[in-house]
Amino acid sequence: MAGGGSFLVALLRRGAPAIATATSELPDEIADPAPMHALRRISRMSGPIDPTERDGLLLRATRYVVLIPLAYRLLAVPGQFGVYVLQHGTAGLLPVGVFTLLSVALNVIGLRWMFRSAPFRGRDAGKLLAVDLAFTVLSPLLVALTVPSPVYFDALAVTSVHLYGEIGLLTLALGLPSGVVFGLLSFPLRMLANWLNTGRFLAGAAFSTYSVLLAELFLATAALVLTGLGTRLALAYGTRNGRLAERAQQHRRLHDTVLQTLEAMALSAPGNAEERLVEIQRLARAQAMEIRHTIESAASERAEAGARPLGEKLAALAAEMARDGLRAQLVVAELDDDTLSEVRQIAIRDAVREAMRNTMKHSGTDRVVVRVEERDGGIAVITRDHGSGFSAADHPAGFGISESITARLAEVGGTSLVESGLAGGGTRVTLWVPF
Template sequence: MARRRSFLSALLRGGAPVLASATSELSDEVADPRAPALPALRRVAGPVDAAARDGLLLRAARFVALIPIVYRLLAVPAAFAVFAGSGAPGLLPVSLVVACAVALSLFELGWLVRGAPFSPTVATRLLTLDVTFAIGANLVVAASVPESGLAPAGEVAVRYLLGTVALLTLALGVGYGAALALATVPLHLAMDWLGTGRVDVQAAFAGLGRLLGVLLTAVGALVLVGLGTRLALAYGIRTGRLAERAVQHRRLHDTVLQTLEAMALPGSGDAERLRRMARAEATALRRYLESDSGGESGPLAEKLGSLAAEMARDGLRAQLVLGELDDETLPEVRQLAVRDAVREAMRNTLKHAGTDRVLVRTEERDGGIATTIRDHGAGFSPEDRPPGFGISESIVARLTEVGGTATVDSSPGGGTRVTLWVPKD
């Protein structure tokens, strides 16, 4: 069994890839807006299995490394501009170092933003090359630039080294970044010996403080990004669960509950008719459970035609007036939303309107598809009868989820008109 540690500890040890840890540990309580902030953060930083990785999250986690790479692309040329403007000797070797630094950073940037899957092996090789170049660039500058120009020239190579410390910290964890920062002490001593023939131990340790500052900044950024990402994932998971629960509630309301209510209506029919209704509903529910999309394929016209036949078995005769719509006019998810909203409107007619006839019309309108369900039944007053679950959830909410709208117009004795609209694109 893989060893489990807190998310914060794993993040500091393993760097950005820990952001891809499996999200099974994130409960609804983490993202509950009513929960106090500190307990929520403690849950976010709670135990995780860092070995369980989500491929999509792992691919996204690599973009954290963009921060130090972009820093180097800005800081190294800026330091070179200061060096060149000072008139100090050693322009040629420093120019070559800058050219290689920019080329390597651009290559790493392109590798990060490319569309190919993340490769840990290639990432390890690039980081090894990056560290090797960072150390080598400082040694080359120290060995090739005269002592009078060593200070501004060395700043060019040091800027790249600062970015590498931050890069290792974000990509591999605090341990790697700290190790490179400590390695700069003997590096600085070697640079002193190559550039001046002397060794300044005090200056070597003084430069370490700057690198530790970069290390702490990178650690802070890693913690903030890590906790923020986990909290965002927790909110996303909670929202997804709530949305799935709403879909299931809506499905039960639109199928099983509606059928049971229809069976309970006075004069609903003999036992054979009730058996047919139950059999049809069981078949439809089984098809929904076995289907990825929750409905049959085919254009909207076919879906509405099947729906009219389904309602006819329950005693509601629907007249369909369907415009000429291309098969690709609407995405499948919007077709299903329209069909299920129409079903709810027709069932409301069957239960409440006191009529067995309804008109369903579809047409292109205002850059989308409009569907109107009209009956001349009893109607109702919206003030006296506020929308219940059927209207607010099965009709309005369903259309809103796919970018559409739904309106219900009714008056006592004037029937009811339900108008659905969804965009084509």
């Protein structure tokens, strides 16, 4: 680990940008589903990080936490201005109204800039933050110089709402030290505004706002910590679940390729030893070619598959199975090529492949019918053979059915139903995925 340091310390010191390091040094214990004391899990989430690892997407996305103080000021400043108007009418209305309009304009600009689709640039964000900070510092002084003394404190209350939002903005964007420093500087700023309007510093009146400042500082810090630790926990769970999904996918791939080939090699077949050796060599060569193609051309294979609709995928599958001796009759209803997402098409294709291989191995027939139709707000694919079938009681579902068919469909929101011992014999596998 280069450098080092605590994630929580980095978060408090640097603000939301520190969340960009949340992907580094994630211990497996964070995402352990076993019950764990809350403080222990928080301690693990707050643990060491590598500050040199920075995720660009997280860096851009987590800065949007500053939308909270921007939205707060956009609503609270006009609300406080409305209270001022109800209390004092037109007295001091112009300077307070101008301040309110400028505050609203700054927050709208900030919100629009954060929501824009252009790449996030830290330098531009720094300029906007500097302009906002200058406005926050100067506005109470200008209001103090322009409003009558009888309405001064209520007018200052309108600017104070903007100042409270600035505390949250700085804490979230730059870290807790920036928020604390600005909070401390707001005390002499408030006293200077009092002196400009009343001729007295009125330290007690200036200090009275500190309870609200402390509350804003606490809330901003809590939002920062919860966002940071929540992001790190979510990343840990996502990493763990991704590993489990990848492992399941690898197991399915091994089952659907290598294991199937090894079982085919182990099956007894007529012919002398030399003929059997030639057949085994053919199967091994074909399997080696398939694995090599999967490893070296996975990306191009997905791109080619993405260019073909489901019907063509299943037709290619039928041709593939024909080379192994299974004749498939494909019946496809008229479907919109864009109806089904690519990931669901591939899940259907691979589940149908497993169903066909089960037919070859267990049914005692070399014929199968594959029918594709729209049903119940989705696409149904039914494979049906008229072989010997099986008894669910005598032959419970194995890995092929539970993982290569059922689990694969469940991952894309679909369902599967395997029926055997039907009238007329054979087995029917019904696969369904939603649009």
